[in-house]
Amino acid sequence: MTYAIEARGLTRTYGATHALDDVTVNIRENTITGLLGRNGAGKTTFMSLATAQDRPSSGEVLVHGEQPFEHDRVLEKLCFIRDNQRYPDDYKLIHALRAARIFYPNWSQELADELVGLFRIPKKTVVKKYSRGQLSALGIVLGLASRAPVTFFDEPYLGLDATARGYFYDVLLRDYQEVPRTIVLSTHLIDEMDRLLERVVILEQGRVVHDADVDELRSAAHSVAGPAGAVDDYVSGRTVLSTHRVGGLATKVIEGGVTAEDREAALAAGLELGPVTLQGLVSAYGVDRDESPASVVRGAAREERAGA
């Protein structure tokens, strides 16, 4: 198997903060991978290290088997679209496209022109006067039209309306099928983007908590809902990833798939078993086990009422 990105013990600290903490992960060539996790989980840090915009405190990251830092042959394979991309003050659309065409060997002007039209990106306005959504659209044009063998998008949709986001997802999938390449996306719009993702890496406080194919991950957990006591009995001896309580009802996300015995037990106890969305899993892995903020808040409110 060929890997586009290989991270070994990758660590980046800022003082006492471990932005990335001993991350070992391989990203297969020609896949679309979602880099997921709550705010501050380390997604941008990972992308910055893989694209040589920053250096690790320890460990290493290889792109197509080579160190990216000050290595032109590797750097020209990489495109990193981040939300705070800066452009020279006098840049208009044409300047940004011209620079990209020179920099990226696989640049597709045809694709760039199509996307500029779809996103209605202004041609006469200087880029620094663009709206938030127009800036994101420009980043997406550069990222997709670069056709770079390894392309990173760090929350590329900020400010984009739903129609424009739909164009992004559709064109990304179409062009990826025509010109396969490695695409890594960080996103908080997980339910909206999960149809794009073949694989996900979930980070939590700088560590990898899951690295799996999307289908594998979906079947690696399930939810159970019903009367709290019956739910507690059902989950006894299992790993609970998250809990939500409303009055006497509870919903828990549990590690592991559903067996025939589970179905029978749930039916007998009047419980409902269901799948967990990717968003549900990321939230579940991003909170303290068995105590989601919702249940903590509601629990506190109940205690207050009981004490009043």
Ligand SMILES: Nc1ncnc2c1ncn2[C@@H]1O[C@H](COP(=O)(O)OP(=O)(O)OP(=O)(O)O)[C@@H](O)[C@H]1O
């Ligand atoms: N230059 C820096 N100086 C100090 N701390 C930093 C720096 N860059 C990142 N961090 C810290 O490292 C951690 C990871 O940050 P990072 O930006 O990688 O997270 P993220 O997953 O991309 O978050 P978000 O989803 O909010 O964009 C955070 O705690 C952040 O505060």
